[in-house]
Amino acid sequence: MNSTIDTILSHRSIRKFKSEPLKQAQLDIIIDAARASSTSSYLMAYTMIGVTDPDKKRALASISNQSYIEENGHFILFCGDYHRHMLYASDKEKAVMAQNVQSTEYFMIATVDATIAAQNMTIAAESLGIGVCYIGSIKRDLDLVNDLFDLPEHVVPLFGLALGYPDEQQEIKPKLPKDAVYFENSYKDDPSHKDVLAQFDQTIEAYYRTRSTNKRTDSWTNQMIKTLHNERNNRLTPYVKEKKFNNR
Amino acid sequence: MNSTIDTILSHRSIRKFKSEPLKQAQLDIIIDAARASSTSSYLMAYTMIGVTDPDKKRALASISNQSYIEENGHFILFCGDYHRHMLYASDKEKAVMAQNVQSTEYFMIATVDATIAAQNMTIAAESLGIGVCYIGSIKRDLDLVNDLFDLPEHVVPLFGLALGYPDEQQEIKPKLPKDAVYFENSYKDDPSHKDVLAQFDQTIEAYYRTRSTNKRTDSWTNQMIKTLHNERNNRLTPYVKEKKFNNR
Structure with a gap:
């Protein structure tokens, strides 16, 4: 460091x-x-x-x-x-x-x-x-x-x-964990990818619930579904x- | 610093x-x-x-x-x-x-x-x-x-x-000077923009001529014309x- x-x-x-x-x-x-x-x-x-x-x-x-x-x-x-x-x-x-x-x-x-x-x-x-x-x-x-x-x-x-x-x-806002964004030698598209996101949802739900301002109830996967429904x-x-x- | x-x-x-x-x-x-x-x-x-x-x-x-x-x-x-x-x-x-x-x-x-x-x-x-x-x-x-x-x-x-x-x-390879890439409040598209590039051409010609390896004769503006002729x-x-x- x-x-x-x-x-x-x-x-x-x-x-x-x-x-x-x-x-x-x-x-x-x-x-x-x-x-x-x-x-x-x-x-x-x-x-x-x-x-x-x-x-x-x-x-x-x-x-x-x-x-x-x-x-x-x-x-x-x-x-x-x-x-x-x-x-x-x-x-x-x-x-x-x-x-x-x-x-x-x-x-x-x-x-x-x-x-x-x-x-x-x-x-x-x-x-x-x-x-x-x-x-x-x-x-x-x-x-x-x-x-x-x-x-x-x-x-x-x-x-x-x-x-x-x-x-x-x-x-500091939590970011997707290493297991979600870093793979080795091949794109990892197996069920464990979904599990990692589900775990991250728990992290981000706790963050939104407990942060000092703008508290809310949401998960990352749900937020992404809403965001990508926007046509921009x-x-x-x-x-x-x-x-x-x-x-x- | x-x-x-x-x-x-x-x-x-x-x-x-x-x-x-x-x-x-x-x-x-x-x-x-x-x-x-x-x-x-x-x-x-x-x-x-x-x-x-x-x-x-x-x-x-x-x-x-x-x-x-x-x-x-x-x-x-x-x-x-x-x-x-x-x-x-x-x-x-x-x-x-x-x-x-x-x-x-x-x-x-x-x-x-x-x-x-x-x-x-x-x-x-x-x-x-x-x-x-x-x-x-x-x-x-x-x-x-x-x-x-x-x-x-x-x-x-x-x-x-x-x-x-x-x-x-x-x-360290020379980069375009501040006057070429940073403008204030409006895009600066007057003759001075060309002058700044001509000055940079002198810098980069000297760099290519004197660097320790791969010496060559070229200018930035000329190199860009060649590069952007490539269709990729x-x-x-x-x-x-x-x-x-x-x-x-």
């Missing part, structure tokens, strides 16, 4: 921040941490947009219906990006590239690149005592996000990070395709 | 490992680090498959044409996974869920969840002196990967991590769709 692993194992999402902005030196270092990330084929197919404009933060908070997107120390939007890769290409080269990056594979690559950068930033921030929450719900109105940040073709917003000095104490946002798929991603 | 940030900023991909397997206690702790990751809607929509079977490692190395996929301390395949979420659903519920998870959004969520877990594992491993390399090239033959690990519907392989005790010294694997998109991802 060491302090890095302590930081990783101590992760909890923070959803209430002090109004103090992040110190510039800390912001610079967590941006450097994001930049230091692994990338596929050296593409670095992501862009970060820091949001300080109060009107834009308010608009994002309204999309997500979460006040902590407005009230925090900083907010960063993470996008998949193949725009800059074409800036020095000839028109003829650009036509081929613009076609290729619309594949499922390049969409995956941009998503993975952006996420590695975001998670580097998250751990660097948490190691400095900064709280972090991933914000997937900006995807509820991608047209508005697109307009707010003037995103060109080949740039698609993926998620945001709300960052700031924590103004709440959060318990019908506009996301066409938006992503219009931005020239995931078309092939 | 602290040791966590030092670890993150010191990242370099390792492609030559000692033959010694990872110590079990270290493997357990980096799996715990992966499990501790943030997740969208508590889905934890990923599965890790550790590969120790020498035949399976050899097959993966052959797909990727990289010996270090076979010769390392451990190899872990990361998959997007909505299989386990339906194990306790009724047939009627399962039919709705199976339809919903085929959206672009749920494909993104699984990719992001798996990547956050992988990057947690990467940083935890590197903090213990373990070298890591992301392996995207397993996607060159997803049908074979699918058969090797007996992946059910709603489980799709995304990438692997090769892990082990480093048997090489690597320089035509089989990937239909495979992903057959596994019931990214269909809607």
